[in-house]
Amino acid sequence: MLAMLRGAVLALVLIALSPLPALAADDIKVGILRLTSHSPSIIAKAKGYFADEGLNVEFVPFQAAQAMAVGIASRDIDFGMTAISGGLVNLADKGAIKVIGGALMETDDAQGQKILASKAAYDAGLTTPAALAGKRYGVTTAGSSFHYMAHKIADGEGVDRSDVRMVPLQKVPAIIASLKSGQIDAWSIVPNIGNALARGDSVVAIGDVSDYIPNYQVTAVFTSTANVEDNPDLVKRFLAALSKGIDDYNAALVDKTMSEEDTRAIVEMIHEYVYADTPIDKADPRIRAFGMRINPGAALNVESVEDQLNWFKSEGLVPDSVTMDDLVDTSFVDQPS
Amino acid sequence: MPPDMAPDAAVEARTPPAAAEAKGRRPVPFRGGTFRPRAIPFAAPLVFLVLIGLWELGSRSGLISPIALPAPSEAIAAMGDLIETGMLWRHLEASLSRLVMGWTIGTVAGIVLGLAIGLFSLARAGLSPVVSALFPIPKIALLPLFIIWFGIGEGSKVATIVFGTFFPTVIATYGGVDSVDRTLIRMGQSFALSPLSIVRKIILPGALPAILSGARISASIAIILLVAAEMIGAEYGIGAYILLAGSLFALDQLIAGVAMLSIIGLTVAWLIGRAERALLDWRT
Secondary structure, three states, rough: OOOHHHHHHHHHHHHHHHHHHHHHOEEEEEEEEHHHHHHHHHHHHOHHHHOOHHHHHEEEEOOOOOHHHHHOOOOOOOOEEOOOOHHHHHHHOOOEEEEEEEOEEEOOOOOOOEEEEEEEHHOOOOOOOOHHOOOOEEOOOOOOOOHHHHHHHHHHHHHOOOOOOOEEOHHHHHHHHHHHHHOOHHHHHEEHHHHHHHHHHEEEEEHHHHOOOOOOOOOEEEEHHHHHHHHHHHHHHHHHHHHHHHHHHHHHOOOOOOOOHHHHHHHHHHHOOOOOOOOOHHHHHHHHHHOOEEEEOOOOHHHHHHHHHHHHHOOOOOOOOOOHHEEEEOOOOOOOO | OOOOOOOHHHHHHOOHHHHHHHHHOOOOOOOOOOOOOOOOOOOHHHHHHHHHHHHHHHHHOOOOOOOOOOOHHHHHHHHHHHHHHHHHHHHHHHHHHHHHHHHHHHHHHHHHHHHHHOHHHHHHHHHHHHHHHHHOHHHHHHHHHHHHHHOOOOOHHHHHHHHHHHHHHHHHHHHHOOOOOOOHHHHHHHHOHHHHHHHHHHHHHHHHHHHHHHHHHHHHHHHHHHHHOOOOOOOOHHHHHHHHHHHHOOHHHHHHHHHHHHHHHHHHHHHHHHHHHHOOOHHH
């Protein structure tokens, strides 16, 4: 007994003295939403890419993107990944957070967001986005990515922005309920939800968002301004590990160049967090249905971000004084090739 | 009596000293003035001003970070923008019409059902458990159902407020009916008043204080529910304005919107106070 104790103490001393890099691991908290679009972080943790960079990652699940941005501003979490919303820009304006990389992007070589119409509106003539004038368009809130998409689609069809009526419904399930029951006419949403809805009787797909907003940078990676300024090395290591996760995600679920066996392993990793309350056999096709590309290397389409920022300003949702430098730090990642 | 005190000593202590008795009657000061609230009109505004002044000082000095709380002057500026653009009236009009309609329907229906439960045993036995079962359901949780039942127009918004104000009114009303002095009712019966007369002249006036204090609470609940009601498809309205400000993290607008709700709350409380004074005149 005593010998064992002595051995344990010796081991502890040895561990304390040894200069193993694992002991210097930085604890970071990463905000995730339980969506397939957050797979790269999940894969990077499960495959140990974060650990390779000396990062000890704890996931903090969020219900909504907005709360994640506030969580970073309050320093409760270090990194997050969501759409660029008015709230995020306003927090960047207050000097709290910065966009450091890109994630989901509309590309030609992968499926993208769908424009949907309710069956009733479709039967009444809303068969293409050109007929959006005078129609009710579902958004979560003013200043959300849905609002931006609606205006860009209207611009593309030469429809006056003010002729498309925005109906704020706060939550995606509320929008789905309203669209299915024909209380709103149109909506745009990520392909897995859009295709699933269009397979039913009450919703019809009438177009693709990428036709109106090519190379639309849908979501971005962001962190606190303090991390960018005081700990750029940490940010670099996070993005390096995340990039490996992105490569695995694209190979497995977008380009499908990975073997079925490896793909299944990736899906199982994602299933730990996404659709965790449904059995893996049911969740598997739902996870694979997403299929939107995430930029390799977390590359950021700065042009698209600038267009979104200008749109927020034109709608009076953010102060005119916000600059791209307030919002984005471009030193960490490249432009998408 | 303290246990260690001898019985004789206790008796002695109770009898007044002989000297005081010799002097005749002691002057007794008037003790009835306390426990009666006095109107001090300047106190409330002063407290508000001091609190807001301290808050402004904290923000100006950097003690309160702008991310945690905006300065009151910024919120006032946001309010100024609302007045200048005329949006304030649009928001107020939309919200007040929902509040008035929802609260009126909820309160009237609540008083009717509350009286029924208070007056009729069958209604009490059958319906009061239903009220108890439905009251604690958070109306916000039912919003998706309300969309299907009442649509995303005014229907679901008014319905949220109606459901929120109905149940507390029912409970306040039948509680008020229950607490009416039974001897007064018996007296009415002795004087051979008709049941309708007893309800009209004894039970209703007797239950009115409870009904009015129920109205105070249900009006506040209606204002609280305004934000929830305007989650669904509301373009205008103070609740919609607050939700938008929250999602944009525009804290100055958020505080301005919340202040508007407070002002509505104060106004409603004042109106009900006037109603209490007018209707409960007999109570002195």
